[in-house]
Amino acid sequence: MVESYYQAFEAYRQQHPFDGQPSALYNPVNYIMELGGKRLRPILALMGYELFNPNYEAALPLAYAIEIFHNFSLVHDDIMDAAPLRRGKETVHTKWNLNTAILSGDVMLIYAYDYLLLLDAPDRMTDILKVFNRLAREVCEGQQMDMDFETRSDVSIPEYLHMIELKTSVLIAGALEMAGLAAGASAEDVRHLYEFGRNIGLAFQLQDDILDTYGEAAAVGKQIGGDIVQNKKTYLILKAQELASDPDRSTLATLMSTPTIDPKSKINAVKALLDKMNIRQQAQDTKTQYQNDAFAHLSALSIPAANRIALESLAHALLDRIS
Amino acid sequence: MVESYYQAFEAYRQQHPFDGQPSALYNPVNYIMELGGKRLRPILALMGYELFNPNYEAALPLAYAIEIFHNFSLVHDDIMDAAPLRRGKETVHTKWNLNTAILSGDVMLIYAYDYLLLLDAPDRMTDILKVFNRLAREVCEGQQMDMDFETRSDVSIPEYLHMIELKTSVLIAGALEMAGLAAGASAEDVRHLYEFGRNIGLAFQLQDDILDTYGEAAAVGKQIGGDIVQNKKTYLILKAQELASDPDRSTLATLMSTPTIDPKSKINAVKALLDKMNIRQQAQDTKTQYQNDAFAHLSALSIPAANRIALESLAHALLDRIS
Numbered sequence: 001m002v003e004s005y006y007q008a009f010e011a012y013r014q015q016h017p018f019d020g021q022p023s024a025l026y027n028p029v030n031y032i033m034e035l036g037g038k039r040l041r042p043i044l045a046l047m048g049y050e051l052f053n054p055n056y057e058a059a060l061p062l063a064y065a066i067e068i069f070h071n072f073s074l075v076h077d078d079i080m081d082a083a084p085l086r087r088g089k090e091t092v093h094t095k096w097n098l099n100t101a102i103l104s105g106d107v108m109l110i111y112a113y114d115y116l117l118l119l120d121a122p123d124r125m126t127d128i129l130k131v132f133n134r135l136a137r138e139v140c141e142g143q144q145m146d147m148d149f150e151t152r153s154d155v156s157i158p159e160y161l162h163m164i165e166l167k168t169s170v171l172i173a174g175a176l177e178m179a180g181l182a183a184g185a186s187a188e189d190v191r192h193l194y195e196f197g198r199n200i201g202l203a204f205q206l207q208d209d210i211l212d213t214y215g216e217a218a219a220v221g222k223q224i225g226g227d228i229v230q231n232k233k234t235y236l237i238l239k240a241q242e243l244a245s246d247p248d249r250s251t252l253a254t255l256m257s258t259p260t261i262d263p264k265s266k267i268n269a270v271k272a273l274l275d276k277m278n279i280r281q282q283a284q285d286t287k288t289q290y291q292n293d294a295f296a297h298l299s300a301l302s303i304p305a306a307n308r309i310a311l312e313s314l315a316h317a318l319l320d321r322i323s
Numbered sequence: 324m325v326e327s328y329y330q331a332f333e334a335y336r337q338q339h340p341f342d343g344q345p346s347a348l349y350n351p352v353n354y355i356m357e358l359g360g361k362r363l364r365p366i367l368a369l370m371g372y373e374l375f376n377p378n379y380e381a382a383l384p385l386a387y388a389i390e391i392f393h394n395f396s397l398v399h400d401d402i403m404d405a406a407p408l409r410r411g412k413e414t415v416h417t418k419w420n421l422n423t424a425i426l427s428g429d430v431m432l433i434y435a436y437d438y439l440l441l442l443d444a445p446d447r448m449t450d451i452l453k454v455f456n457r458l459a460r461e462v463c464e465g466q467q468m469d470m471d472f473e474t475r476s477d478v479s480i481p482e483y484l485h486m487i488e489l490k491t492s493v494l495i496a497g498a499l500e501m502a503g504l505a506a507g508a509s510a511e512d513v514r515h516l517y518e519f520g521r522n523i524g525l526a527f528q529l530q531d532d533i534l535d536t537y538g539e540a541a542a543v544g545k546q547i548g549g550d551i552v553q554n555k556k557t558y559l560i561l562k563a564q565e566l567a568s569d570p571d572r573s574t575l576a577t578l579m580s581t582p583t584i585d586p587k588s589k590i591n592a593v594k595a596l597l598d599k600m601n602i603r604q605q606a607q608d609t610k611t612q613y614q615n616d617a618f619a620h621l622s623a624l625s626i627p628a629a630n631r632i633a634l635e636s637l638a639h640a641l642l643d644r645i646s
Contacts, residue, residue: 020460025467076429080422099403099470102425106399107463109432114456117449126440126448133437137343140430144348147422 001310002317005046005056009039012060013067018111028092028104029111032071035087040318041175042067047311048179048193051303058120059179065115065132066175072108073139073171075101080147109136121182128178135174142166149233153253157238161202169201192297196311199294203319206287209234211321213271214280219321225267229260235286236279237270243277291319324633325640328369328379332362335383336390341434351415351427352434355394358410363641364498365390370634371502371516374626381443382502388438388455389498395431396462396494398424403470432459444505451501458497465489472556476576480561484525492524515620519634522617526642529610532557534644536594537603542644548590552583558609559602560593566600614642 013033018026042063049059077083078091079101085091093101116132119125145163149155176197180190212227213236227234237256241249252273260266274280294315298308336356341349365386372382400406401414402424408414416424439455442448468486472478499520503513535550536559550557560579564572575596583589597603617638621631 020464022464022467022471024471025464076425079425098421100467102399102402103463103467103470106429106432107460109429110456110459110463113436113452114460117452117456122449126445129436129440129452133433133440136433137430137437140426140433141343141345141348144345144423144426147426148345148347 002043002047002314005043006039008057008060009042009046009063009067012064016064016115024100025104025107028075028096028100029108031095032075032086032092032104032108033068035089037087039067041070041171043314044172044197044311045175045179047314048176049183051193051301051307051311052180052183052185052189059182061115061118062128062178062182063175065112065119066171066178068108068115069112069132069136069139070171072105072112073143075105075108077143080143112136119182124181124184128181131174131178131181135170138166138170142168142170153257155233155238157235157242160233160235160238164205165198165202168205169198172201172204173197186302189301189303192300195297196294196315199290199297200315200318203287203290203294206235206283206290207319207321209236210280210283210287213267213274215321225263225271228256228267228270229263231256231258231260235283236274239282240274240277240279243279243282244273248273248276287319291315325366325370325637328366329362331380331383332365332369332386332390335387339387339438347423348427348430351398351419351423352431354418355398355409355415355427355431356391358412360410362390364393364495366637367495367520367634368498368502370637371499372506374516374624374630374634375503375506375508375512382505384438384441385451385501385505386498388435388442389494389501391431391438392435392455392459392462393494395428395435396466398428398431400466403466435459442505447504447507451504454497454501454504458493461489461493465491465493476580478556478561480558480565483556483558483561487528488521488525491528492521495524495527496520509625512624512626515623518620519617522613522620523638523641526610526613526617529558529606529613530642530644532559533603533606533610536590536597538644548586548594551579551590551593552586554579554581554583558606559597562605563597563600563602566602566605567596571596571599610642614638 018029018033020026045063045066046056046059049062050056074086075092078086079093079098083091084094091101092104096104113129113132116129117125119128121128142163142165145159146167149160149163173194174197176193177190180193185193209227212222212234213225215224217224233256237252240252244252252270255266255270255273295312298311298315299305301308341352341356343349368386368389369379369382372385373379397409398415401409402416402421406414407417414424415427419427436452436455439452440448442451444451465486465488468482469490472483472486496517497520500513500517503516508516532550535545535557536548538547540547556579560575563575567575575593578589578593578596618635621634621638622628624631
């Protein structure tokens with residue numbers, strides 16, 4: 001089912017390569033756009049559109065704009081995070097250089113607007129552009145908060161949740177919101193679509209935090225414990241800091257603020273502290289709460305229940321990676 | 324006369340500071356926007372608008388969008404050029420850091436679209452956004468061409484002119500084009516406005532090239548000969564390479580491809596070659612040609628001649644720095 005949206009998106013993408021000049025500017029754009037990925041955001045946009053308008057192909061320019069924006073943010077974030085790899089391949093600034101990664105990213109952001117303008121929704125275009133501007137700004141704000149947090153020792157859980165909402169959720173939520181707008185959905189339905197996406201995004205990020213510490217390497221597809229090794233202040237760590245006794249909090253703070261010498265023993269020491277406070281279950285409960293909120297908003301849409309099934313299945317597939 | 328547009332723009336800018344959160348993202352935006360400058364592009368937008376609609380204040384959001392975009396490009400270009408100073412003050416990546424300069428630049432580009440959408444021109448909004456997208460893309464393409472040229476020894480004069488057109492002229496031209504569109508000018512007048520700006524931009528850049536080698540340091544406000552010291556392939560150098568005898572071309576190529584040890588003697592040696600071929604006059608003639616084309620397009624506008632005077636005076640003030 002999801003496969004058909006994926007294929008429609010990929011076909012559209014391949015029909016719209018970046019073939020401008022100079023090629024030094026556009027080759028990296030084609031490279032990152034062809035690196036693959038689940039195409040989650042564009043698929044959600046197509047599915048969200050189809051809830052209110054059967055001709056989902058009409059939303060392909062929107063889906064493409066969203067995926068271009070997402071990849072723009074990856075190119076620039078990878079510079080900021082000094083990441084050498086993305087999806088197992090060299091990042092743009094590694095394969096080319098810093099300047100190319102900055103400028104190719106910039107032109108991608110501009111192209112996202114170009115494709116938005118190709119959407120045939122004259123009455124709703126201004127609203128769609130305003131939503132896009134808002135979420136694009138929020139993604140930048142989330143990235144800045146994430147960087148600010150690296151040097152702060154007093155990040156609260158509400159602040160963390162706000163950061164991941166901006167950095168991760170608003171683009172998923174906005175993809176659905178813009179799709180609803182473009183398809184002519186009512187203000188109330190557009191709001192439910194947005195809230196469905198926002199909560200799915202938050203649940204998804206919490207799942208990410210949990211899997212990074214408690215997942216199976218083979219299933220997750222990456223080294224387990226990476227967040228701990230990199231001293232990342234995830235939900236798990238922040239929750240443990242909130243609940244810990246004074247001595248445990250101090251031990252945890254020391255562990256999570258010094259460079260990692262022996263990864264394995266550090267991961268075990270941190271996990272022992274997390275387990276003592278039952279953090280995994282608490283993170284799981286918070287995730288479940290967001291997930292329930294998401295499905296409540298999906299159920300509240302003024303459409304026949306049968307039409308929700310595809311989106312419900314996709315959300316379950318995304319969020320049921322922990323049993 | 325120009326002063327009133329400048330003041331209207333500055334008042335609007337001060338009423339619309341970047342006061343979002345996190346402040347680490349927005350402080351650099353306010354910093355670069357407050358560094359000053361001539362505000363040439365927004366002033367041109369206001370004057371262009373007023374040619375067709377007396378209420379030029381209505382174009383302030385457009386003027387602001389253009390100036391925000393211009394400053395976004397400065398923040399990112401300064402990273403790429405590793406420039407420590409801008410208008411005598413530290414550049415954003417120097418005062419803060421690379422990551423901040425990338426991300427604050429990104430959010431500026433998004434805000435430019437926000438202000439464009441504030442323009443009250445519902446029938447023309449899509450056209451205005453398409454012009455903005457086109458010029459924004461072209462500015463990126465021009466910057467990439469400029470970087471590509473650094474490592475090439477076979478840059479032709481048409482290529483150089485195309486590069487400066489993209490990097491410098493299209494934003495000036497586009498500011499006037501969007502102003503004309505927003506003010507309700509006819510397609511023909513919009514085209515003349517664009518061509519006026521495009522030719523002014525080209526003449527302006529050629530003047531810049533000439534002044535860098537032949538200006539008076541006090542009048543130009545910077546060290547003379549900087550382009551030669553940095554081996555920049557300006558119009559002067561490219562024209563000399565075109566006209567030189569084989570031995571002179573080879574001497575020039577050697578001079579302009581080796582690191583500068585003694586700036587003064589290098590500048591003198593290059594100038595001696597340029598003078599031998601009368602390059603200053605030829606650059607001046609090319610500049611005059613663009614300037615004449617610009618004024619021809621200004622004269623072709625379907626407005627009373629008296630209404631053109633202010634824009635004509637401004638263009639002369641910009642372009643008559645060489646006698």
